[in-house]
Amino acid sequence: MNYFPDEVLEHVFDFITSHKDRNSVSLVCKSWYKIEKYSRQRVFIGNCYSISPERLIARFPGLKSLTLKGKPHFADFNLVPDDWGGFLYPWIKAMARSRIGLEELRLKRMVVSDESLELLSKSFPNFKSLVLVSCEGFTTDGLAAVAANCRLLRELDLQENEVEDHRGHWLSCFPENCTSLVLLNFACLKGEINLASLERLVARSPNLKSLRLNRAVPFDTLQRLLMRAPQLVDLGTGSYVHDPYSEAYNKLKAAIQSCNSIRSLSGFLEVAPRCMSAVYPVCENLTFLNLSYAAGLQSIELTKLIQYCRKLQRLWILDCIGDKGLGVVASTCKELQELRVFPSDPFDAGNAAVTEEGLVLVSAGCPKLNSLLYFCQQMTNAALITVAKNCTNFIRFRLCILDPIKPDPVTNQPLDEGFGAIVRSCKGLKRLSLSGLLTDQVFYYIGMHAKQLEMLSIAFAGDSDKGMLYVLNGCKKLRKLEIRDCPFGDAALLEDMGKYETMRSLWMSSCEVTLGACKTLAKKMPSLNVEIINESEQTEFNLEDRQKVDKMYLYRTVVGHRKDAPEFVWLL
Amino acid sequence: MESSSAYGNDLNLKATELRLGLPGTTDEETAAPGVRNNKRPLQAEDAGEKCGANGKSEPQNETAPPSKAQIVGWPPVQSYRKNNLQAKKTESEPGLYVKVSMDGAPYLRKIDLRVYKGYPELLQALENMFKFTVGEYSEREGYKGSEYAPTYEDKDGDWMLVGDVPWQMFITSCKRLRIMKGSEARGLGCGV
Numbered sequence: 190m191n192y193f194p195d196e197v198l199e200h201v202f203d204f205i206t207s208h209k210d211r212n213s214v215s216l217v218c219k220s221w222y223k224i225e226k227y228s229r230q231r232v233f234i235g236n237c238y239s240i241s242p243e244r245l246i247a248r249f250p251g252l253k254s255l256t257l258k259g260k261p262h263f264a265d266f267n268l269v270p271d272d273w274g275g276f277l278y279p280w281i282k283a284m285a286r287s288r289i290g291l292e293e294l295r296l297k298r299m300v301v302s303d304e305s306l307e308l309l310s311k312s313f314p315n316f317k318s319l320v321l322v323s324c325e326g327f328t329t330d331g332l333a334a335v336a337a338n339c340r341l342l343r344e345l346d347l348q349e350n351e352v353e354d355h356r357g358h359w360l361s362c363f364p365e366n367c368t369s370l371v372l373l374n375f376a377c378l379k380g381e382i383n384l385a386s387l388e389r390l391v392a393r394s395p396n397l398k399s400l401r402l403n404r405a406v407p408f409d410t411l412q413r414l415l416m417r418a419p420q421l422v423d424l425g426t427g428s429y430v431h432d433p434y435s436e437a438y439n440k441l442k443a444a445i446q447s448c449n450s451i452r453s454l455s456g457f458l459e460v461a462p463r464c465m466s467a468v469y470p471v472c473e474n475l476t477f478l479n480l481s482y483a484a485g486l487q488s489i490e491l492t493k494l495i496q497y498c499r500k501l502q503r504l505w506i507l508d509c510i511g512d513k514g515l516g517v518v519a520s521t522c523k524e525l526q527e528l529r530v531f532p533s534d535p536f537d538a539g540n541a542a543v544t545e546e547g548l549v550l551v552s553a554g555c556p557k558l559n560s561l562l563y564f565c566q567q568m569t570n571a572a573l574i575t576v577a578k579n580c581t582n583f584i585r586f587r588l589c590i591l592d593p594i595k596p597d598p599v600t601n602q603p604l605d606e607g608f609g610a611i612v613r614s615c616k617g618l619k620r621l622s623l624s625g626l627l628t629d630q631v632f633y634y635i636g637m638h639a640k641q642l643e644m645l646s647i648a649f650a651g652d653s654d655k656g657m658l659y660v661l662n663g664c665k666k667l668r669k670l671e672i673r674d675c676p677f678g679d680a681a682l683l684e685d686m687g688k689y690e691t692m693r694s695l696w697m698s699s700c701e702v703t704l705g706a707c708k709t710l711a712k713k714m715p716s717l718n719v720e721i722i723n724e725s726e727q728t729e730f731n732l733e734d735r736q737k738v739d740k741m742y743l744y745r746t747v748v749g750h751r752k753d754a755p756e757f758v759w760l761l
Numbered sequence: 762m763e764s765s766s767a768y769g770n771d772l773n774l775k776a777t778e779l780r781l782g783l784p785g786t787t788d789e790e791t792a793a794p795g796v797r798n799n800k801r802p803l804q805a806e807d808a809g810e811k812c813g814a815n816g817k818s819e820p821q822n823e824t825a826p827p828s829k830a831q832i833v834g835w836p837p838v839q840s841y842r843k844n845n846l847q848a849k850k851t852e853s854e855p856g857l858y859v860k861v862s863m864d865g866a867p868y869l870r871k872i873d874l875r876v877y878k879g880y881p882e883l884l885q886a887l888e889n890m891f892k893f894t895v896g897e898y899s900e901r902e903g904y905k906g907s908e909y910a911p912t913y914e915d916k917d918g919d920w921m922l923v924g925d926v927p928w929q930m931f932i933t934s935c936k937r938l939r940i941m942k943g944s945e946a947r948g949l950g951c952g953v
Contacts, residue, residue, distance in 0.1 A: 266834035323841065349841040377841070432876045432886045458845075461876045484846055532836060533846065564836060591836050622837075648835070673834070 242283035285312035306331030310338035354380030401425025426456035455479035472497035515547030519554025545572035573607025587622035609634035636663025654681035679706035705734030711761035
């Protein structure tokens with residue numbers, strides 16, 4: 190029943206960009222499925238083991254833009270051993286062989302080898318954009334291949350990757366006729382940079398909008414770069430250390446003043462506090478400020494800077510800003526939507542400089558706040574209840590009290606009521622991370638009220654299986670659940686096995702789940718991969734069914750067991 | 762079906778007991794062997810040990826002060842961020858501010874020695890700040906061609922000529938700077 194020729198439908202589908210909507214479109218009827226299949230260009234794969242490269246290519250032969258995520262989230266915190274998996278190479282190999290016209294690749298927590306970067310650079314002549322977030326396994330040699338061979342490269346975005354620096358001249362590998370760069374972010378590289386090559390590259394890139402430098406780029410080079418690229422919208426400084434009374438400093442001040450398009454500022458990886466006044470002119474138009482790596486700035490310098498940032502929408506900062514400093518944020522940044530406060534000293538909880546007071550101040554002053562990541566020394570139920578009243582728009586609420594299982598210091602009660610208030614008040618909450626002393630009661634509240642919740646992170650919380658069951662039963666939209674050091678066991682795991690087919694993944698470590706229960710689950714649910722990470726000397730056959738597993742990771746998949754699992758990962 | 766109780770056969774009400782004790786201060790003798798108590802973070806974590814490996818219970822009686830105990834993966838800060846921030850903490854320490862006085866000037870100034878890479882930058886900065894020229898440095902004769910001489914007070918309280926020792930040694934031993942003028946200045950150098 191098709192009233193329109195295919196081309197018309199295809200044109201209509203072009204306007205449908207969200208993955209969810211396109212998935213729905215493809216379910217309507219066979220001919221819509223076919224048209225959608227061939228016209229689909231952007232694909233998002235949240236777990237690289239849920240499908241194989243070959244199946245992907247067969248399903249969407251017109252693929253141009255691919256997003257892939259590899260390791261589980263807790264790999265960020267050293268809970269997943271190296272060599273667990275998440276290799277890029279098989280994907281590149283398959284796409285190269287099938288002549289996919291890949292243009293964009295966005296990866297998170299994947300293992301990316303130089304070999305795969307080289308193959309990528311040589312196989313896709315229209316390749317335009319490479320974004321690597323929290324990846325590892327490659328060196329500057331791989332970057333050199335991308336620079337040299339991707340003639341149309343527009344974006345090279347390296348965010349927080351561990352890159353082995355071979356000090357090669359990868360920057361010099363961009364050919365002289367490469368003028369297409371729009372985004373260049375190499376802030377995470379540790380080694381030296383050929384400064385002359387960098388200046389020439391920036392000079393011949395008139396479309397460059399975003400530039401984030403690493404620590405090896407000194408102050409005077411920054412000044413010259415800004416002179417050549419006054420059109421920048423996003424700047425990440427490298428080393429920001431200089432004599433504030435020098436000619437070079439005056440030159441930088443002048444250069445910054447001609448950059449009136451800058452809306453996003455980051456870096457200051459090394460910083461001389463007295464030089465910060467040069468950036469004040471930029472502050473009044475900033476929408477994003479990331480000072481979370483600027484360990485050299487004290488609270489007083491931070492607040493001086495923030496006082497100029499009246500249009501700020503996103504702020505990432507270290508906790509040395511203090512509660513008072515957050516008060517300045519609250520009174521200045523009325524447009525604030527996202528706040529991230531990171532610990533400047535993760536291991537010494539006693540020195541953490543922010544408490545519940547800072548958060549309450551921000552919630553009162555910034556009514557548009559919808560996304561929070563807050564590392565603090567302590568939290569009270571009263572504060573959380575106040576925050577819930579002030580800000581009902583939270584989509585992401587991640588609270589980390591540095592001392593685990595710490596109760597409300599005023600009442601010595603668990604923080605159940607505080608988090609309960611948050612989930613009751615913020616009906617659009619999609620992501621939640623809990624901390625502090627918590628009983629099963631908080632999970633009762635979450636199951637009852639957090640109806641839009643998609644991702645939940647739990648640590649050192651709960652009393653019994655009931656806690657986990659409240660969540661599994663109540664949160665219908667749950668996609669990712671990650672749990673560590675909680676007393677949840679087999680009864681909770683096995684109560685509703687079909688639930689896991691509606692989710693992307695479940696992680697449980699240092700809980701009460703036994704090997705036998707995992708085996709049962711794997712046997713009854715062939716659409717799930719149940720993986721055990723075991724780092725002791727015991728083999729699968731020595732461990733008895735009733736013994737507890739240390740780490741379990743399960744995820745839905747359409748391609749069964751993966752073939753690249755290392756020895757310490759048991760596929761049940 | 763496996764027992765869902767975390768603590769073996771007895772009720773072990775301690776598991777749900779709310780206590781005021783700091784994490785890690787426990788009376789764990791009642792826990793059944795082979796059972797981990799997941800509510801307490803493990804103590805005195807060595808660099809190589811993993812949390813709860815082998816499912817064996819760790820001896821929990823000798824404990825380091827709980828606030829210093831390091832649990833694997835806690836706090837949940839990305840390891841990239843942890844590695845890069847700590848490196849920065851040692852390198853970008855707060856500035857090394859020292860007073861600078863100039864003979865005849867009405868007030869003193871302060872500069873941050875860490876922003877300079879070496880003597881040439883420092884001397885240039887001093888020249889700009891106080892509007893003078895410093896002359897040419899030689900090991901034998903000090904600063905020649907100027908009536909000024911840059912000096913500094915070192916850790917022992919002695920007044921030294923700027924430039925004699927390696928830069929790194931200088932910035933760690935310099936307590937204050939003084940730009941000497943006139944006959945006093947000439948007295949320091951070997952030449953007249």
